[in-house]
Amino acid sequence: MTEAPDLPGDATRHRPWPMCRRCIGIALDMGSARTRVWLAGKGTVVDVPTVTLPGTGAVHPAQRGTIIDTPGCSRMLRRLLGHRLPRFTRPMVIVTTPVLDGVAYRTRARAAVEVLRPRSVLTVPSARSIALAADADLSRPLVVVDIGAHLTDVVLLCDGAVTDAHRTALGTGDLGETTTPEQIVEAVVTMLTAIRRHDRTSVTAGALRRGILLAGGGALRPEITHPLTARLKAPLRIVPAPHTAAVRGAARFLQAAHSHPSASAALPPVAHPY
Numbered sequence: 001m002t003e004a005p006d007l008p009g010d011a012t013r014h015r016p017w018p019m020c021r022r023c024i025g026i027a028l029d030m031g032s033a034r035t036r037v038w039l040a041g042k043g044t045v046v047d048v049p050t051v052t053l054p055g056t057g058a059v060h061p062a063q064r065g066t067i068i069d070t071p072g073c074s075r076m077l078r079r080l081l082g083h084r085l086p087r088f089t090r091p092m093v094i095v096t097t098p099v100l101d102g103v104a105y106r107t108r109a110r111a112a113v114e115v116l117r118p119r120s121v122l123t124v125p126s127a128r129s130i131a132l133a134a135d136a137d138l139s140r141p142l143v144v145v146d147i148g149a150h151l152t153d154v155v156l157l158c159d160g161a162v163t164d165a166h167r168t169a170l171g172t173g174d175l176g177e178t179t180t181p182e183q184i185v186e187a188v189v190t191m192l193t194a195i196r197r198h199d200r201t202s203v204t205a206g207a208l209r210r211g212i213l214l215a216g217g218g219a220l221r222p223e224i225t226h227p228l229t230a231r232l233k234a235p236l237r238i239v240p241a242p243h244t245a246a247v248r249g250a251a252r253f254l255q256a257a258h259s260h261p262s263a264s265a266a267l268p269p270v271a272h273p274y
Contacts, residue, residue: 024091025257026081026116027250029126030073030109032062033149033173036244038251039084044244052076064150064169065098067105073112081116090119094254096126096246099155099165122257125162127155129249130215134239141207143195145188146246147218149173152184154191156204164198166191172217172224181223189231211235215242 025040030050037046051058052072061072085091093116095109106123113121127144136142138160146153150171156164168187170179192212196204212234218224219242229236239245 024089025254026091026093027247027254029096029247030062032064036247038247046080067108070108070111074115078115090117092120093118094122094250096129096250097123099125099162100167124253126246130245132252133245133249141203143207144213147216156195164195185227208234211237213237215239215245217243
């Protein structure tokens with residue numbers, strides 16, 4: 001599995017979706033709480049809990065940014081997408097990946113999506129995907145804060161690449177008797193402070209002056225965003241529809257990959273339909 005590159009927009013050898021019937025594409029964001037899928041030509045067609053039903057009740061195959069049940073993820077993807085894909089096609093798939101899980105997550109994600117018989121699988125870090133969905137200027141340093149259901153990531157991007165990243169196993173799904181909004185806010189502040197201390201240049205300070213990009217379900221929670229703005233003393237830019245930003249950014253990578261000349265290579269026939 002390779003990471004999604006920066007691809008040119010030359011579409012001379014491909015017609016745009018949905019007219020290009022043989023060029024099926026899927027952007028996939030498998031979170032520990034919800035799985036979101038963008039299907040070429042249709043938009044976001046799936047936004048459901050990340051669960052599989054093996055016959056003994058609901059099971060969560062991904063937990064806090066880690067795929068713990070690869071066969072379970074495969075069953076979930078077959079159930080969600082098997083009937084939505086045309087017969088005898090092999091899709092191009094782009095998967096968002098947690099910044100700090102690296103090779104292990106990518107390996108398990110690739111194994112899980114094999115059930116879709118992909119012709120190619122690319123990965124993109126979630127923070128970079130979020131930045132793309134927000135139309136952020138990736139030529140300049142950028143801080144992305146992603147407050148999900150069970151994880152909160154703080155990532156520094158330079159030229160679109162991950163330079164530093166921190167994580168805490170807290171999210172909006174933990175709010176209740178044991179976790180408060182203030183704890184999540186404090187965790188974000190602590191992680192940002194660690195990034196600033198680790199950076200011996202002015203890169204992080206410059207990124208903070210330009211504003212922090214905020215995504216994830218936590219960006220919709222005023223009990224988190226209001227105190228976070230006050231504590232950070234830096235502009236806070238909330239991504240439109242922040243809970244689906246990662247999959248929408250992955251969809252833009254997918255569209256760029258679709259138009260790349262290498263996507264015109266002849267595809268082997270599929271022996272069996274779903």
